Amino acid sequence: MKEVFVRLDRCMGCKSCEMACAVEHSVSKSLFNAVCERPSPVRRVYVEMAEGQKVPLVCRHCEDAPCVAVCRTGAMSQDPITGIVDRDEERCVGCWMCAMICPYGVIGRHKEVRIAVKCDRCRDLDVPACVRACPTGTLIYATQGEFVEMMRREAAAKIARGAKSLAKA
Amino acid sequence: MVKDVQDRSIDPASLEMLALAGKAGIETAWDRFERQQPQCGFGELGLCCRNCNMGPCRIDPFGEGPSKGVCGATADIIVARNLLRSIAAGAAAHSDHGRGVAHTFRLMSEGRAPSYQVKDKAKLERLMKEYNVESQIALAEAIMAEFGKQEGPIQFTRRAPAKRIELWRKLGIDPRGIDREIVEIMHRTHMGVDNDYVHLILQGLRASLADGWGGSMIATELQDVMFGTPSPTFSEANLGVLEPNKINIIIHGHEPLLSEMIVAAASDPEMVELAKKQGAVGINVSGMCCTGNEVLMRHGVPVAGNFLQQELAVATGAVEAMVVDIQCIMPALGTLAGCFHTKFISTSPKAKFPGAKHMEFHEETALETAKEIVKTAILNYQNRNPSKLHIPDIKTKCMVGFSVEAIVGALGGTLDPLLGAIKSGAIRGIGAVVGCNNPKVQHDFGHLNLVKELIKNNVLVVTTGCNALACAKAGLLLPEAADLAGDGLKGVCKALGVPPVLHMGSCVDISRILVAAAAIANALGVDISDLPAAGAAPEWMSEKAVSIGAYVVGSGVFTVLGTVPPVLGSQAVAELLTAGAKGVVGASFAVEPDPFKAASLMIEHIDSQRRKLGL
Incomplete structure (x- = not known):
């Protein structure tokens, strides 16, 4: 299964992911119309600043997700095949158990409506809107295998370059 | 976002060159536009402030994040x-x-x-x-x-x-x-x-x-x-004006100060002789963008294209020199010219470009510098690579040069016939269609469809800038184009032998449109905001266009923009520009990317103005 991975060193803090996420979860799916929609479209990805570093945070869709476990109404559920954790708007009562248990703090709410809002990994899109919007390649949509392979290749290239320059010196 | 090359333009010459550029791996503005997607939403909404170093600050348009900058700016x-x-x-x-x-x-x-x-x-x-x-x-x-x-x-x-x-x-x-x-x-x-x-x-x-x-x-x-004040003359437009056996010099930018001299220098017998010695049959100067408009309407110098065609012109491999002055010159031309034999020559003391040869122009020695530039182009002919040569065989005749003086002249020395036609309804109103190209809009699609809709509905169109060039390429600047107009406008055009779309010049020549509007308003004893007239910039992109839009509305003309200006982050500002302004300056903006709907907005406005004037 593909997941959203984050390459921390690349984030510029532009919040394009947040903006694209809100627009993708609007009724019109167009920025210029979305700004007038009520209830206001809500982002599901958050760029935080910690220890001098910009950190995009998005639902990890954890295995055995705690937010699903604590949900009293069955609004929060995990697809057994894709592993995607999603929330049923009709069943959510806004008790915020999920928000309290989520270790990443990525469960938000509508400004005007008392229901939980979280990443659904953009069911209608091949690539989630946040990943598509990221101008620096901070967000990567890949399987875990693909992602670590990419990381390994980058690390290998770094090591190889280091070795070459040592050999020259 | 534009994916298919065929969707990038409706101009056949540009499509031919885009297909070739795609195969040859030549990058154009359209490719770079795609690589910029998605563009920054804060920028699109005008919600990013970089005016001080407490920032940059951004306002969350969805009201969740900050609603004020560090200083408190909303x-x-x-x-x-x-x-x-x-x-x-x-x-x-x-x-x-x-x-x-x-x-x-x-x-x-x-x-x-x-x-x-x-x-x-x-x-x-x-x-x-x-x-x-x-x-x-x-x-x-x-x-x-x-x-x-x-x-x-x-x-x-x-x-x-x-x-x-x-x-x-x-x-x-x-x-x-x-x-x-x-x-x-x-x-x-x-x-x-x-x-x-x-x-x-x-x-x-x-x-x-x-x-x-x-x-x-x-x-x-x-x-x-x-x-010289322009008067009606005939010429040709589009990439097909480049000639395979001649030294091709393109003059691109905005000022006629140097380009006038280049045109003079290129007809110098000494230069023509030198060109022949190099194996060319002559020297062919053509224009691009507003420099193109300036020499087109004064000398009938053919024009190679509008803003988005500057790279395509170089990609023909036929251009010995791309001579530029100021404004709307893509810095991409430096790298692109490096892929061909083309000399990219900058001339303004104000504007230098990477990859350009700088041959600075000064008024005191203008003709000498122009001759040097023409000579550089001539001597570059031998470096042309015939295997890279591809000139689309596409060009269109056009009638240009309708300064206010020329329009009055065509009317027989007075505005009365025009006023008469407006009063009788033969001419429903006047549409001023101007502005740039922008890869956000299919090239020339906004321009041509808007203009065609207007003339079909008996709205006489006056045009400048890159809209004028789009119209030139599409044959709308020919007297025969009157056949595309509604019966009333068609009759007037046929009687006077003029096109239904009048080429009034470059983008600074929108001032001619102001002069004409003032003269018509004075003749009718009303304000400009009372006239059955409307403006449009279907494919605008530059900051100059923002200033133009502001002074046109500030002068009292309702104006429709084809691309969204970065103001929608503030409902109050957007409201002021699109509605409130009417109560202040008698005119407002509208934003309508669909050229057919934009034409309807203009026509509705013209009709309501007519009703108010009792016409």
């Missing part, structure tokens, strides 16, 4: 300040062009620019009378003084109907000096100065009026004096 303040800075940049660009022309005019008047002469003595005398001065030098001084004036008025603003001037005075937006208003924008938008969005936007209007009725109008008038 979305309304930030959007208004950003809009104003665009107006300042646009007004500065036009006006500095005007200053350059005025400077040349002064040097010429003092006998220090021997390459230039007075070509339109009648206009010179009219201007002297208008300025109430006795000599050419005094006129030059008086016009130069408009830029640094502190208390106004700028003389040409007095060409506006009395009611309009009175309204500007009442609103405090009658410009005091061309440079002063631009400087005041930069001051007011500095951290912690003007923070009232209405007050800010009024200053934007004032600076833009100093452009349209000041800097731009000075450029137009003095260019006419020095290079």
Whole structure:
């Protein structure tokens, strides 16, 4: 299964992911119309600043997700095949158990409506809107295998370059 | 986002070159536009402020995040300040062009620019009378003084109907000096100065009026004096004007100061001889963008294309020299020219480009520099690679050069026949369609469909800039195009032998449209905002277009924009521009990307104006 991975060193803090996420979860799916929609479209990805570093945070869709476990109404559920954790708007009562248990703090709410809002990994899109919007390649949509392979290749290239320059010196 | 190359343009010559560029791996603005997607939403909404170093600050348009910048600026303040800075940049660009022309005019008047002469003595005398001065030098001084004036008025603003001037005075937006208003924008938008969005936007209007009725109008008038007031002439447009066996020189940018000299130098027998020695059959100068418009309407010099075709022209492999001055010149040309034998030659002391050969132009030695440039192009002919040569066999005839004087001339010396046609309804109204190209719009699609809709509905179209060139390429600037017009307009055009779309020049020549609008309003005894007229910029992209939009609306003309300006982050500003302005200056903006719907908006406006005038 593909997941959203984050390459921390690349984030510029532009919040394009947040903006694209809100627009993708609007009724019109167009920025210029979305700004007038009520209830206001809500982002599901958050760029935080910690220890001098910009950190995009998005639902990890954890295995055995705690937010699903604590949900009293069955609004929060995990697809057994894709592993995607999603929330049923009709069943959510806004008790915020999920928000309290989520270790990443990525469960938000509508400004005007008392229901939980979280990443659904953009069911209608091949690539989630946040990943598509990221101008620096901070967000990567890949399987875990693909992602670590990419990381390994980058690390290998770094090591190889280091070795070459040592050999020259 | 544009994916398929066929969706990038509706111009057949451009499509042919785009297909070739795609195969050859040549990058164009359309490719770079795709690589920029998605573009920053804060920027698109005008919600990013970089005016001080407590920031950059951004307002969350969805109300979850910050609603104020560090200083407390709200979305309304930030959007208004950003809009104003665009107006300042646009007004500065036009006006500095005007200053350059005025400077040349002064040097010429003092006998220090021997390459230039007075070509339109009648206009010179009219201007002297208008300025109430006795000599050419005094006129030059008086016009130069408009830029640094502190208390106004700028003389040409007095060409506006009395009611309009009175309204500007009442609103405090009658410009005091061309440079002063631009400087005041930069001051007011500095951290912690003007923070009232209405007050800010009024200053934007004032600076833009100093452009349209000041800097731009000075450029137009003095260019006419020095290079001749355009009169109807025939020429050709599109990439097919490039010739396989000639030295091809493209002059691109905005000022006619140098390009006039290049045109003269290229017909010098010595240069033609040199070209023949190099194995070419002659020298072919063609234009691009507004420099193209300037020499097109004064000399019938063919034009290779509009803004988005500059890279495609180089990609033909047929261009010995791409000679540029200022504005709308893509820095991408440097790298691209490096893939061909083309010499990319920059000439303005104000504008240098990576990868360009800089051959700086000065008024005192204009013709000599022009000859050097032409010679460089000629000697580059031997480096042309025939295997890379591909000129689309596509060009269209066009009739150009409708200055206000020429229009009055075509009408038999008075505006009366035009007024009569408007009153009778044969001509429903006048549509001014202008502006750039923008890869956000399929190239020329917005321009041509809007113009065709208007003429079909008996709206006489006046055009400048890249819209004019789109119309030229599509055959809309030919008297025969009257067949595409509604019966009323068709009859008028056939009787006068003119096209239904009148080419009035470059983008500074929108000042000609203002002069025409003022003359028509004066003849009818009304304000410009009462006229059955509307403006549009279907494919606009530049800051100059923002200033143009502001002065056109500030002069009282309802204007439809085809691409969304970065103001939607503030509902208050958007509301003021699209509705509130009507109650203030008698006109407002509309935004409508669909050219057919945009035409409907213009026609509805024209009809309601007609009803108000009892027509």
